[in-house]
Amino acid sequence: MDLLCDAYSNSSDEDEEEEKEKPKRQKFSHSFSNPPKPYLPSPSPPSNLHTQALIPGSYVSKRQRASMASITTPHSVPLSSSSFTLSGSISDADIPHNIVALLKSKANGHKNLNLVPDKLSATLSGHTRAVNAIHWSSTHAHLLASAGMDNTICIWNVWSRDKKKACVLNFHNAAVKDVKWSQQGHFMISCGYDCTSRLVDVEKGMETQVFREDQMVGVIKFHPDNSNLFLSGGSKGHIKLWDIRTGKVVHNYNRNLGSILDVEFTMNGKQFISSSDVSGSNISENSIIVWDVARQVPLSNQVYVEAYTCPCVRRHPFDPVFVAQSNGNYIAIFGTTSPYRLNKYKRYENHGVSGFPIKCNFNLDGKKLASGSSDGSIYLYDYQSSKVLKKIKAFDQACLDIAFHPVMPNVIASCSWDGSILVFE
Template identity: 55%
Template sequence: MDLLSAAYSATSDEDDDDLPPSFPPPATSSPPPTTSFAPPPLKRPRWEHQPHLPPPRPFLQPPLHNAAPPSSGRYVSKRERALLAASSASLLPPQTTAELDSSGAFFFAGSITDTNLRADILHSLRRQPKPGPSKSMPSKLSVSLKGHTKAINCVDWSATHAHLLASAGMDHTVHVWNVWDKGNTIARVLKHHTAAVKDVRWSLHGPSLLSGGLDCSSQLVDIVEGKVIKVFKEEQAVEVIKFDPSNPNIFLSGGSKGSLRLWDIRSGLVTKEFHRSLGAVLDIEFSADGRQFISSTDTTRSNISENTIIVWDVLRQVPLSNQVYTEAFTCTCVRYHPHEASFVAQSNGNYIAIFSARPPFKLNKYMRFEGHGVWGFPIKCNFSLSGKELASGSSDGSIYIYDYKSARPLRKIEAFKEACTDVVYHPVMPNVIASCSWAGEISVFE
């Protein structure tokens, strides 16, 4: 027994820190003894599979906190434990988490809460918006957001979580931005679409997003858990989506084949269809009471402009007028005025036209908003909270703000080097505006 004890204690304490007990002692270079006496052979160690040290985890996996040794029953050395701890601690900056779901569709980067916002922004968000025109128009760059790799089609502020902004890109992704977060402004990157995302809208049912894309689907996503709640499949690319303002369970979709459908998000089924020989639907807009909506379609295949803009009766599923706009241009955007009985249309003729929202929906031939450019880009426009100003993107990369009553230009903001595709007023702070570009950039001005 003394001889066996001496044999098993041949390794040093330092070696025990780096090698499991089942390892044989290292070989020595000293010559074998010349005497005839030989100690008994060392006990043969039982063979066990020794896995290699795992490589550092990729960035998209969650960091390891208080990582425990593997549960395979093998010995883990101090050096291996130190490497595991170091790799888990260096994955992400403080107060940031990252997660990729099993399908690779959702990337969690930062927080969606408002706990890390600038104090002045947090104070402004908690105030109720005041009626009337804003005291100052947006002019100063507040935040620049970068993350998309291709053109951005639209942006949308959350009405219930007003520090969050969503964007839909040609890079197949939807980004959720915690705009004024002092840490990481990218809150979520959603990759649930397999083709370009053309439109995105916030739902009023909690922090969830509805998006439509060229993969012939609209998808409702819970951004807290990062899960697709429901998928609405079509036989056409989805170009535009809008929630019914009178019923947040209903949304309208328009597609590349001209089909217009009302969907119920609870059942996932189509409740109404609006049939007409239309080109691709470019935009849609509900009236405030949800009884009517406007559709703008591409009529470039024909020599007539009939059906360019159609006003629909939702209940009867019939057009109230299909000869609203008779000029030989398509309209990339239509918007109802928030308070008055009128609507506007962004024309490819490089101007915004004004129409009455009451039959016979006449075009105002004596006033239009001019100065910006469209030139074939999907340029959008939007009203301010008060309806006193109308802001438009432009093919020259600038934002143009007009006085609604006179159509007089009030301000030009040079935002991007490439076309500014969308511009949206903040739902709470009237002097804040978000814009996006054909180059994949987002700028927020205040």
Template identity: 80%
Template sequence: MDLLCNAYSNASDDEEEEQPKRQRVSLSSPNPPKRHLPLSSPPSFNNQTQAPMLGRYISKRQRALMGSTPAPLPEPVPVPSPFTLSGSILDADIHHNILSLLKSKAKGHQSPNLISEKLSATLYGHTKAVNAIHWSSSHAHLLASAGMDHAVCIWNVWSRNQKKACVLNFHNAAVKDVKWSQQGHFLLSCGYDCTSRLIDVEKGLETQVFREDQIVGVIKFHPDNSNLFLSGGSKGQVKLWDARTGKIVHNYNRNLGPILDVEFTMNGKQFISSSDVSQSNASENAIIVWDVSREIPLSNQVYVEAYTCPCVRRHPFDSTFVAQSNGNYVAIFTTNPPYRLNKCKRYEGHVVSGFPVKCNFSLDGKKLASGSSDGSIYLYDYQSSKVVKKIKAHDQACIDVAFHPVIPNVIASCSWDGSILVFE
């Protein structure tokens, strides 16, 4: 028995010497050592369901299977078409009574009540504020509008079908102003993308792009030469462009604030500019009369009151022009030197409240229409400066008003809410 005990004890001693790190197990120990579980076997690769781990070897076969299923490409972002035709710019589907008015220049019509309701129209299409509207003088059934939604809309106002004839998306920023050329279906627009763009509406093509280093806020065709136009921008520069060459003919700069409006005099030899000079403490430069050919100011002390004027319009016959003032009135001046302000007459009643509210004369020059921040249109008698009629037109500020170039009792208006109205 002793021999067996000695034999087992010797075997354990040898084993302890060979493996010194192994602990001796005692059945009587209250805290036996923990048993170590074997490591789990590595998971098998499944090329279709699991991605390979970082740093693991990938066989050629596995790489080939992985490359056979390429990642899906991102969906392309839809780009809006620069020209969207939704109706017609032709006058074929206009009511025959209205068409006869347009062709006869609305003189001597015997039964205006017959079509009074048909002359009114509500035009919805812009998703943001409308900055300007302008009737075509050569195609008097068409109205153009410039919006903060980057779009220029062409409206076939009295069409029996689709009144929105087409949408022009050539600008990539808000459009500030729009003007029809006196020749054909050409339209000029400008905006926050620092460009003015000449568009052939009939073909839906952009024919010229006039680029500047400033936001272009206003444009105006020369009254005697439709190839020339003025542009005014945010850096206080006014430029005279030649649309045939796409180059600048003259540059008028006084290092003032942004140009708010420009207007040619009746003979086209001078023009009037209105600037935002609220930060320069030089209110006498708010309105300047320029010599077109010599690039020099003829007078810079036309308006000395501490208000900016977002709109300037000349009278169609008299030697006068008016300026919409942020003082909530329209001031009147002479277009002959020394370009005096008439301190005894002004057109009051509407409210501007900082909006770029515009005004316009009627065809015969007997009425002056102005928008208002309360959404109304105010009609003034030109001679007496009294309010003839107040029309509640829009829910938000009425920005621009435009008399029809043929039918004298039709007026269009646009609003900060994106709506456009046409009515008697």
């Protein structure tokens, strides 16, 4: 930003100023200490150039609009080789024919819904620090995305005969906390400690939009019925609903919460569930809140009365229930209709959480629930009985996230605190 300020310091000759701006724009810094802004600061008064930034919805003077129009925004800055590294291919051309057939035939894949993953299928190595989240692409189901504490996102071509790590994205300036594929082709959104959510066209290797906040962003979730909308939750307890088409916030959901750990839409998309950190207050109120999406109001904040933080919430794919991973070392289950009651007679136990951000997920038909564990294992539960079907020892350190494949029901991916990713079938 200092470079942009220098560009505005001499205003006597517009042509000379324009010539000075050109080379400085090419040096635009993306360092964490001075991240790029979505808008340029007001050129007047000069003494406040470092602190004044345009606020969405505020009045913009003609002078400001003119200056904004004359400067290339960060979105159109040519990508450097350090932002996108292509090491393999995202095409399915190099995948064995039997795998391609399964990926393209959902009906055939669903014949094996009762199978339990037990064999290691792929080991994916590339992250140098903990992997926080993984997510399969539903439209290109051979691709898996992973978000790491090493500031990178890796795209894996899991069954490729050649290089399984297809590409590495380095658009974030700090640790990446979450990543989600869109239902629209190769688009993907991610968020992290650099206070941004970023939309990327993976096929083109281009960052297409940056959504900036005044908080570290820990979780994102696309709306189930409209992929132009997504929720973001962050360290200051603020939850925002964004519209990708305008790049602006549609709704704000604020209630003096602790850090937002997870968000999940209900099946109809009219409500969503949030979980927030209550460890600092020792008060269970607001640990889990059910929100009305349109009215921006909480429908209930007395859902979970035990004084435990829940790092993950997931709704069942068909039944009107959702589960919450609890730091009490169990998964609790609740109804998604008012009064959103806790089922006191059923919980999923035996795995450990121990303060790690351990996630859980349902399989395709909702008959199985899988959870990571602080002991490095994957626990597979029967949804109805809550009994452990299988325990898979996967890692030496905590297993943070698990993801059932969107097409092949007997395939599950997992990631670890040590930076490794394993796929079982």
